[in-house]
Structure formats: C-alpha cells, structure tokens
Amino acid sequence: MEISDKLKLLGDRTRLTILGLLKDKEWCVCDLVEILNMSQPGVSQHLRKLKAQGIVNETRRGQWVYYSLNVEDKPYIQAVLDELPDTQTLLSLLKPNYTPADCD
Template sequence: MQGLKTVTPVELMKLLADDTRLTSVVAMTSGPRCVCDLMDILQLSQPKVSRHLAILREAGLVETERRGQWVYYSLAPQLPAWVAEVINTLAPMVLTSVPEHMINPGESSACC
C-alpha cells in the first residue's frame, strides 16, 4: 500500500485485523505515543511493537516525530474521514481491554 489516500476498506481492515496494530492505533487517538508507552499497554517486547508500528507507518496510517532520543508515533493528520470514523467507532470496544491508567496520555511513561 502506497499512502493512505488510496487505501481501500479491505486494506484498512487487514491493517487493523491484528490486535497489536488495532490497540496501538486506538491508543494514539488520545495523542502521540512512544514505543515504551505502547510496550506497557500491549504487554509486548520492543521488537514486536516496533515491527507492527513499521507496518502502520509504511501504510501511511501513523507518523513519527523524534523528541531527543525518543520516537513518538501518532495518527497521520491527513487520514481520510472514513478511516478516522472507523478507528473512532472501534476505539470504545478496544479500550475495554486496556487498563484505564495505561491509556491516559497525561501520564508520563517510565522511559521518556
């Protein structure tokens, strides 16, 4: 997939069909996340989280921003409205499986 502007509904569903990618995307709806934040939320290793983030980045669903030594991931600001609507529709159901204290962006993580 080259750029999210041409993503089809089937391609989006394939991206979001993985628990790790779906939960990561939903976590980013409340703001940028560093890999260590997502590791805590997902309870997964750094290589596994990074691999899934790379898939989302290559598809154009997320963007990165370097802040010192840390890289933060956020939803791409140019997402088509229908893509944002799908993510926002799924978010409440996904968030029921994530402890609330882990999803609040106001709390700083241990690494950054």
C-alpha cells in the same frame, strides 16, 4: 487497492488497539510496550507496518520515537476509529493501574 491494504492492517487486534490508543494523543514506543505487554521489537514491527501505509506519523525525540495518527485524509479509517473505545477505556481494560513510563 490502496484502501483495502490499509483496512487489512486494521484486522490485527494489536494494531487496532494501538490506533485506538493514538486517537487522543501521541504515545512513545516505551509506553506502548508497557500497555500492550509486548516486546519493544514486537510493538515496533506493528508501528512500522502502520507507518508504511501512512496511517501513523513518527517523531524522534532523543532515543525514543513517538507516534501519532495520520488519518485526516483517510475517512474510512477514521470511521473505524470512531467505533473504538476512547483511550481511558482502553487503558482501563488493558492496564488498570497504568502510569506512564519516563521515556526521556
């Protein structure tokens, strides 16, 4: 049942996109808000669900929270992520002229 709960989260396009972006590096919430063109509470809600299932880690730096993948022990999720485009491809599709925000 635990695996099905985790995989169910990947059925949401936004969460799947977030995980695709996290494949190559950690991201600050402020960057994800800009890239996804969503409100900060909306992005945080998706990240909260992923964190609750142990799929992402969070690290607080000042007022910002940074997220990274936590899938080393979840090969079934890693297999899904392996099929997603790399970060640069996702960025070019979502925000062609994106430059990282100054979150500090």
